[in-house]
Amino acid sequence: MEQKELEEFSEKKDNLMKFFKDFLAKESLFKNKEVLQIKYIPDSIIHRSKQIENLASILAPALRREKPSNLFCYGKTGSGKTLCTIHTLNKLQTIAKEKQISLKTAYLNCKLKKIADTEYRVVAQLAGAIGTEVPITGLPTGEVYNIFLKKLDEKKQIIIIVLDEIDQLVNKIGDGVLYTLTRINPELKNAQVTLVGISNDVRFIENVDPRVKSSLGEEEIIFPPYNALELREILQSRAKLAFREGVITEGVLEKCSAYAALEHGDARRAIELLRVAGEIAEREHSLRIEEKHIDIAEAKIERLRILEIIETQPKQSQLVMCAILLILENKEGRIETGEVFEKYTELCKKQGTNILTQRRVSDLISELDTLGLINAKVISKGRYGRTREIYLTISKDILDKVKETLKKHLY
């Protein structure tokens, strides 16, 4: 984010010096911007005391050198799962240190590509977390397990492993790793391992090996989404720390939380919205954040999100998107798979790219649908067959930007 801003700034090179001077001279709206960062962990977490209590009581036996039960947390994005878990673990860790209990925690976000998305990498990361670095590549997976186990079992200790976004991991590489991890304890003489799984997807646990399921799901904690009121209070507490007094005008927080409440009560989004709104207000030399800034911020975030998605799509997918846009240029309303495929073929020929089969294009279209760029619904037109009805969900004012990015990436 910061980088992009800087780039934008650099366009006005002539008065750059002046700008920076002004920037320093001016008082920032922010008192402490860090508070609005996603990774920030507040000292007190509101509206989650029940879950934290629950977490604490499940994990507390670690302080008596007993193995806590395995634990599974689920709730939608931005419902505080990760936050609460890390918070609780931090506290636990602090006390353990005071009492000289050997307790280690390892947090692993399985979503991160190239870091923890294969069996090898997961185990390597875990080994890293408990203090043995393992080469990034070159060893047999089994060997890494052995190193890991050996290090684990070195002394009497409790180890709590947190696997965040565990559903992504299982989707990608199956539940083999989980199975091994849940069965790790009998192999250890000294150490004991507790697993904490965090997942966005409630149904995820259903499609997992029943043995893993019963073992991992010894305890479950559910994180319901925040409602607008709770979001508002969360925002309030953060805003108090983040902004100077009087910066926030009436109704701003309400609006922010209302926006986020629409998105299944995603607190992360609400906070990001507030931060971006703050940045926008600041750049406008406004002395306070007003409701309109929230609207602008919302549009900006949405735009960035869409552009980011489009940019990171593979070429073929971009081509399909391009085809859809081109068709819609000369035609209002809805279009069908067949048309898209035709246009897509044409585009490919023009570009000299190889043409994918209709089968694949059909899949690509439904992928674009899941990404939220288009809306593709299967409908039956009776005698005239079955197809997907496609229309855009992107608002018109970003469309030009989208086309621009597509062009840039395709030529």
Next chain:
DNA sequence: AGGTATTCACATGAAACTATTCTCTGAGTTAGG
């Protein structure tokens, strides 16, 4: 009129294929003893 059959235009699944990336082994290299 009412009911059944057909038919369209893809959707959806499964399996097979392919190119790329990862994992793993062993030969070769290096450095320290």
Next chain:
DNA sequence: TAACTCAGAGAATAGTTTCATGTGAATACCTGT
């Protein structure tokens, strides 16, 4: 001689293709009144 590096074989993976089968309802076709 132990530790390290690195090329290349083999395995795993992601992205596709091929082949096969499925789908929902507008229309065509009957059927008996």
